[in-house]
Amino acid sequence: MRTRREFLALAGVAGLAGLSPAIAGCGSGVLPAPDTAAPGFGQDASGVLRLWARSDTQTGTQAVVDAFHASQDRIRVELTPVLGAQYVTKLATAIRARAVPDLLAMNDIDTILFIVRDVFTDLTDLAAQLPGRDQLSPGQTALSTLDDRVFGLPFLADNSVLWYNSELFDRAGVDPASLTDLDGCLAAARAVRGLGGDTYGWSLPGNSSGIIGFVTQPHVWAAGTDVITGEVGQQRGDVEGNAALRSVLGFYRTMWSEDLLPRASFADAGTSWGSDFTAGRIGMLPGNYFAAVMGQPPEVAARTGVSLLPGPTGGVSFFTGGDNLCIPRGAQNASAAWEFVRFALDVAQQERLPEGGYFPVRADAATDRYREEFPLAVAPLEQIQTGYAPRTLSYNLLYNQPDSPYFEMFRRAVFDGDVDGAVAGAQGAYDRILEQAQR
Numbered sequence: 001m002r003t004r005r006e007f008l009a010l011a012g013v014a015g016l017a018g019l020s021p022a023i024a025g026c027g028s029g030v031l032p033a034p035d036t037a038a039p040g041f042g043q044d045a046s047g048v049l050r051l052w053a054r055s056d057t058q059t060g061t062q063a064v065v066d067a068f069h070a071s072q073d074r075i076r077v078e079l080t081p082v083l084g085a086q087y088v089t090k091l092a093t094a095i096r097a098r099a100v101p102d103l104l105a106m107n108d109i110d111t112i113l114f115i116v117r118d119v120f121t122d123l124t125d126l127a128a129q130l131p132g133r134d135q136l137s138p139g140q141t142a143l144s145t146l147d148d149r150v151f152g153l154p155f156l157a158d159n160s161v162l163w164y165n166s167e168l169f170d171r172a173g174v175d176p177a178s179l180t181d182l183d184g185c186l187a188a189a190r191a192v193r194g195l196g197g198d199t200y201g202w203s204l205p206g207n208s209s210g211i212i213g214f215v216t217q218p219h220v221w222a223a224g225t226d227v228i229t230g231e232v233g234q235q236r237g238d239v240e241g242n243a244a245l246r247s248v249l250g251f252y253r254t255m256w257s258e259d260l261l262p263r264a265s266f267a268d269a270g271t272s273w274g275s276d277f278t279a280g281r282i283g284m285l286p287g288n289y290f291a292a293v294m295g296q297p298p299e300v301a302a303r304t305g306v307s308l309l310p311g312p313t314g315g316v317s318f319f320t321g322g323d324n325l326c327i328p329r330g331a332q333n334a335s336a337a338w339e340f341v342r343f344a345l346d347v348a349q350q351e352r353l354p355e356g357g358y359f360p361v362r363a364d365a366a367t368d369r370y371r372e373e374f375p376l377a378v379a380p381l382e383q384i385q386t387g388y389a390p391r392t393l394s395y396n397l398l399y400n401q402p403d404s405p406y407f408e409m410f411r412r413a414v415f416d417g418d419v420d421g422a423v424a425g426a427q428g429a430y431d432r433i434l435e436q437a438q439r
Helices: 004-010 016-024 055-071 084-096 108-115 124-128 138-142 166-172 182-193 209-221 243-257 298-302 334-344 368-373 395-400 405-415 419-437
Strands: 047-054 075-082 103-107 153-159 161-165 200-202 282-287 304-307 316-326
Touching: 047 055, 047 084, 047 334, 055 075, 055 153, 055 316, 055 334, 075 084, 075 334, 084 103, 084 108, 103 108, 103 334, 108 316, 108 395, 138 153, 138 316, 161 166, 161 182, 166 182, 166 282, 166 304, 182 200, 182 243, 182 282, 209 243, 209 282, 209 316, 209 395, 209 405, 243 405, 243 419, 298 304, 316 334, 395 405, 395 419, 405 419
Parallel strands: 047 075, 047 103, 200 282
Antiparallel strands: 103 316, 153 316, 161 282, 161 304
16 A cells, blocks of 8 residues: 555656546536435435545545444445546546446545536535534635535645654754744754754655645745635736745755755655654654654654744644545435545544544544644644645646646755746746646
8 A cells, every 4th residue: 555655755657637638528517416405314324335535545544434334334335445646537437437436535636626527516505514614624625615615525634744853952952942934944954963973954855746845835825825826717826926935945945055954855756755854863854644653663753843834934834635525426325425424524533543644634633632642643733724735726737747847946946056047937837837727
């Protein structure tokens, strides 16, 4: 089974962004929507529930399925794992064949591709009745919302945060409270690097497009801006004049030029993402739960601290990656699907998600028991409103592909030192890609 680390490292290689023709021809809008207003919808359902899940988040999904089976005997979930790189194409094919599953746990970034083609069931009225609806991640919810209508709900979260090694910080005299802006992070990185040897202040796989987009964009969002501007269908790039973006690129350029990043960062494609941090050689690592915590021995967890990713002059943010649950139009057992959605969003299920390597999607999952058992999985829940991810039809082309403009801009600015040329080149590429997607 492919881990989230491997998936992000390989994102783009399989050509996710080249699937727009398949989506455009998927026959969207022709399948009937289930009657979600029917009496008893989502209650006491029975039969088989066909659920598709991304193979790279399968462990988290399987745990909830097992708990669902243990809670009742009316519905049996038939879980089908689908490779992340094949998910969009497989779904488009199923729609054309009029043979869709009953429920999808799909990459939240990709949900908008199908929402604009009227593929998913409108869940707005059902969502409004959910207990704890106001506790759900607003950033992840926004990725399945269009024109104030809700077509999916958050399920599990894969967030990027800032991990730090408290033992190295103590030796270097760094206070974690100083990680409130990029200047504070830079000063901390310098202090840790001053310990000498193969100890570095910061680490990231500089040759992985998926990871670079995942861990560096939140610095920009923390400043209250994005590299894309406008609503879906009328978007353009906000690159060349984006002061926050320039600050972020300058921050990483300084760390590279001052030898605060390991030299291996230049070629690191992310297949062993986080291993240098868990080995105790890195002061700070922007990454997810898998990269820094999952499967680590107690002594590693004991020296690991966490905060959110800061902006250039303050503020915090994190990438609201993960899966959303959507019910396709044409689902044969939509009532059972909604019953599963309600179950999956219960606090009792959400507070167990870190066992599979994921964060909950609702803030009130941070119960006293949760905080005691998963102290390193609390930070995003305490400031859940600061999470974000771009809602765009072109995410994979803009960020995940090896030749994506964000990735090329980052490498040119950080490793070559040409910040001006990097942002100028990226501006034209953003506008071209967005224009083509919105025709």
